[in-house]
Amino acid sequence: QKFKAEWLQPSMQMRIKNRVGHQAVNVEGDMYVFGGWAGKTDKYLNFGFLFDMKSQQLMVEDTAGKKEKPKGRRDHTLTLLNGKIYLFGGWNCVESYNDLWTLDFKNKWRWSQVNMVGNIPGPRRGHSATAIGTKLYIFGGIYGYTRFFNELYCLDTKTMEWQIPEVTGNPPSPRAWHSACALAGTPLIIFIGGSAGRENFYNDVYSFNTKTNHWRRMDISGAAPTPRCSHTAVSRGSMIYVFGGLSWQSSQLRPSSEMYLLSINIEAATAGERVEARPSSQSMKHSGGGDQWLEGWKAVQHLRKGTWMRSYFKITPGDGSGERGVSIRRHDPQILAEIDLGTPTLQVENSNEHLEHPLVMLLSQSKASPRVQEYLKESEKNLTDEYPEFYLAVEELERYKPGTKEFLSESQKVYNKFLRLDWPDQEDTELEGTDKKAGDEKTLTNVSKRDRDKIKKFLKSGKLEMKHWRKPQRSALMTMRDHLRDFLQNKQVRDLISCDKNQRACTQCAIKFDNKIKKKLCMYCLGVFCGSCLGNSKVSLPTPYKNSVSVPVCRVCNAILNKENNDKPSLATFCITGFETRKSGLFEEVKAKDKCVEPPARIALGVVGETERDLWVEAIRSASVTAEEGEEGGKNVHREGWVMCKPLCLKKNLPVVWTRKYAILDGKFLRLLDLKFNESLPLVQWEVHSFNTIEPTMKDTELSYMPSKSGCAYQFSVSNRNSMFKLAADTAEERLQWIKMLQTWSSQEKKVNKNS
Numbered sequence: 001q002k003f004k005a006e007w008l009q010p011s012m013q014m015r016i017k018n019r020v021g022h023q024a025v026n027v028e029g030d031m032y033v034f035g036g037w038a039g040k041t042d043k044y045l046n047f048g049f050l051f052d053m054k055s056q057q058l059m060v061e062d063t064a065g066k067k068e069k070p071k072g073r074r075d076h077t078l079t080l081l082n083g084k085i086y087l088f089g090g091w092n093c094v095e096s097y098n099d100l101w102t103l104d105f106k107n108k109w110r111w112s113q114v115n116m117v118g119n120i121p122g123p124r125r126g127h128s129a130t131a132i133g134t135k136l137y138i139f140g141g142i143y144g145y146t147r148f149f150n151e152l153y154c155l156d157t158k159t160m161e162w163q164i165p166e167v168t169g170n171p172p173s174p175r176a177w178h179s180a181c182a183l184a185g186t187p188l189i190i191f192i193g194g195s196a197g198r199e200n201f202y203n204d205v206y207s208f209n210t211k212t213n214h215w216r217r218m219d220i221s222g223a224a225p226t227p228r229c230s231h232t233a234v235s236r237g238s239m240i241y242v243f244g245g246l247s248w249q250s251s252q253l254r255p256s257s258e259m260y261l262l263s264i265n266i267e268a269a270t271a272g273e274r275v276e277a278r279p280s281s282q283s284m285k286h287s288g289g290g291d292q293w294l295e296g297w298k299a300v301q302h303l304r305k306g307t308w309m310r311s312y313f314k315i316t317p318g319d320g321s322g323e324r325g326v327s328i329r330r331h332d333p334q335i336l337a338e339i340d341l342g343t344p345t346l347q348v349e350n351s352n353e354h355l356e357h358p359l360v361m362l363l364s365q366s367k368a369s370p371r372v373q374e375y376l377k378e379s380e381k382n383l384t385d386e387y388p389e390f391y392l393a394v395e396e397l398e399r400y401k402p403g404t405k406e407f408l409s410e411s412q413k414v415y416n417k418f419l420r421l422d423w424p425d426q427e428d429t430e431l432e433g434t435d436k437k438a439g440d441e442k443t444l445t446n447v448s449k450r451d452r453d454k455i456k457k458f459l460k461s462g463k464l465e466m467k468h469w470r471k472p473q474r475s476a477l478m479t480m481r482d483h484l485r486d487f488l489q490n491k492q493v494r495d496l497i498s499c500d501k502n503q504r505a506c507t508q509c510a511i512k513f514d515n516k517i518k519k520k521l522c523m524y525c526l527g528v529f530c531g532s533c534l535g536n537s538k539v540s541l542p543t544p545y546k547n548s549v550s551v552p553v554c555r556v557c558n559a560i561l562n563k564e565n566n567d568k569p570s571l572a573t574f575c576i577t578g579f580e581t582r583k584s585g586l587f588e589e590v591k592a593k594d595k596c597v598e599p600p601a602r603i604a605l606g607v608v609g610e611t612e613r614d615l616w617v618e619a620i621r622s623a624s625v626t627a628e629e630g631e632e633g634g635k636n637v638h639r640e641g642w643v644m645c646k647p648l649c650l651k652k653n654l655p656v657v658w659t660r661k662y663a664i665l666d667g668k669f670l671r672l673l674d675l676k677f678n679e680s681l682p683l684v685q686w687e688v689h690s691f692n693t694i695e696p697t698m699k700d701t702e703l704s705y706m707p708s709k710s711g712c713a714y715q716f717s718v719s720n721r722n723s724m725f726k727l728a729a730d731t732a733e734e735r736l737q738w739i740k741m742l743q744t745w746s747s748q749e750k751k752v753n754k755n756s
Helices: 358-363 370-381 386-399 405-419 449-461 467-489 493-498 555-561 610-628 632-636 732-755
Strands: 023-027 030-034 048-052 057-060 077-081 084-088 100-104 110-113 128-132 135-139 152-156 161-163 179-182 188-195 201-209 214-217 232-236 239-243 246-249 252-255 259-263 283-288 291-301 308-316 327-340 347-351 571-577 580-582 602-608 638-645 659-666 669-682 687-692 714-719 724-729
Touching: 023 077, 023 084, 077 128, 077 135, 084 128, 084 135, 128 179, 128 188, 179 232, 188 232, 188 239, 291 732, 308 724, 308 732, 347 610, 386 405, 386 467, 405 449, 449 467, 555 571, 555 638, 555 659, 571 610, 602 610, 610 638, 610 659, 687 732, 714 732, 724 732
Parallel strands: none
Antiparallel strands: 023 030, 030 048, 048 057, 077 084, 084 100, 100 110, 128 135, 135 152, 152 161, 179 188, 188 201, 201 214, 232 239, 239 259, 246 252, 283 291, 291 308, 291 724, 308 327, 327 580, 327 669, 347 571, 571 602, 602 638, 638 659, 659 669, 687 714, 714 724
């Protein structure tokens, strides 16, 4: 009522194409529009137009002859920053983008693609992009049709490096098509609404402080708008004007013409924020069961030689971990596999890998284990020992590439030993393995004749593949599950762990068990771990075990047993095929009489959550593309973290179970590492000192792929009466975080000593 407005249609001399999903930005008082979908004929547009507000004239961008220009797209973002227009993301209904372009409107409107480094966001659309100072903040979005994001990325336009800020507070849930706008003169970005599918519309309001990196859900008074998405929000001072959007009205999705005004008290919005660290790729903070610890890569100096190297360190608490008192553990990396992503035939795809049953995990361990021998004896009594043998024999076929002579030869041996019913058969006398006497064969009674004949048919034609073995393998597994129920229900946990006296070290980190480091049993896979590697996860076991309360399981089994809303395991898997493997670690040539283990034809990896899987897949694809094109930008793709790894190959005493490895994607190489225990420093009456060096002193070339940003400039030492660690962090903030954690444990220990 305080002002009047009137819609006017400018008299333009040129006709422009209809479009939807485009983006517009204010360029020195004029409006620039780019992209959008223009219908089935023109589809996705890769050019823009400029509308002069004063002269009411329209100028269409001429893309003829331009070598560098973005592809046609919609649902991208345009942001004005540092005198340039930044374009990020979008899609064309077939492909999603995560490329970054700049349009220099002061220099002949020239498009340039930016070579980015750091933690680059994955492809997405429906996200938001907000400029604060010289930095660009990307939040949310959707990949495909069901993958919504809630990560926040920050681009420093001076260095063109992407970072994932270490944030505090609770961020918004995953969403797309929300609104985001900066409050002028403040470090705040305000996020309103959004959607994560037809059933999930939001009207909540969040603020993010770019100085303290703190998320806060704002308490809003007044009549709030209905949950909506695809609306607009414009800020003026401390006011935010919200208009339109798509929302549910009378059980139908309808567009809205409502306008709301949000008034923000800036002082209240920025008051009382806590500064705490959130987990990051370089320094992760865990909590659970009252225990907290930090872990991450640090440079450590050899006290006698003075040399430096990279190692993985953990601060492990005493209560609940099996170790008395707090300590710092050092783990040295060992390369398990090194994959070259620059291979033209490389493919990375999401997969639904079958997760091994605990009985298979048990039998895949060394046959010297007393509990394995005990089960085999019972299987022999029940005449069912051929089922686990057949299952493991099929798993060994994964070592060979389908279609090769080795694969067909080994498949023939498995078929002759377990599936052949027509023994002896005159028409197959020339096949390998016919020296077996009649009556000696082991046949799996629960495998149908149809499945046997199918394998026999493809064996003769030479077109046998691994998929033809899966159904008989599943049949054997179902029989083993029945035996597993009887086996586990008749045994107590104390018998299982006490009989395996040969297990003297942790399955994962190889730390030796003693009076201080005690064994911890995973109740699902029956693996023996130290308290730090086992973790604090507790779940209810499936019915074949026993009806009981939640029991402790390892981190891998926790990901397998925990179910999502769609009743699927939280372990999301993907596979890599068509790669080249360097001869390192597991695949290194052996000079002994034993033959070298051949690299696998595929590698299956898993992470917790489909969002994390999508980020890994897109990072690997991005590294592969840049490596194939020979671009230097490929070396800047970097991602790291813990992953679950299916066995790369099968050999003697190598388990077929999923194991936890550390993965580092750096440039065109993906490396899988084993982190083995080296030494421990008990934090008993310890001291902490910090100091800086003028020049970085990191000169280790063998571990040049290890994550390192600033060499050894930010050093600190931890010492007790007997020994000392001289460490170096990558940033001053990371060093401060570790020192604060050590001081926290020091104060807790003093209280315990005082009370005792």
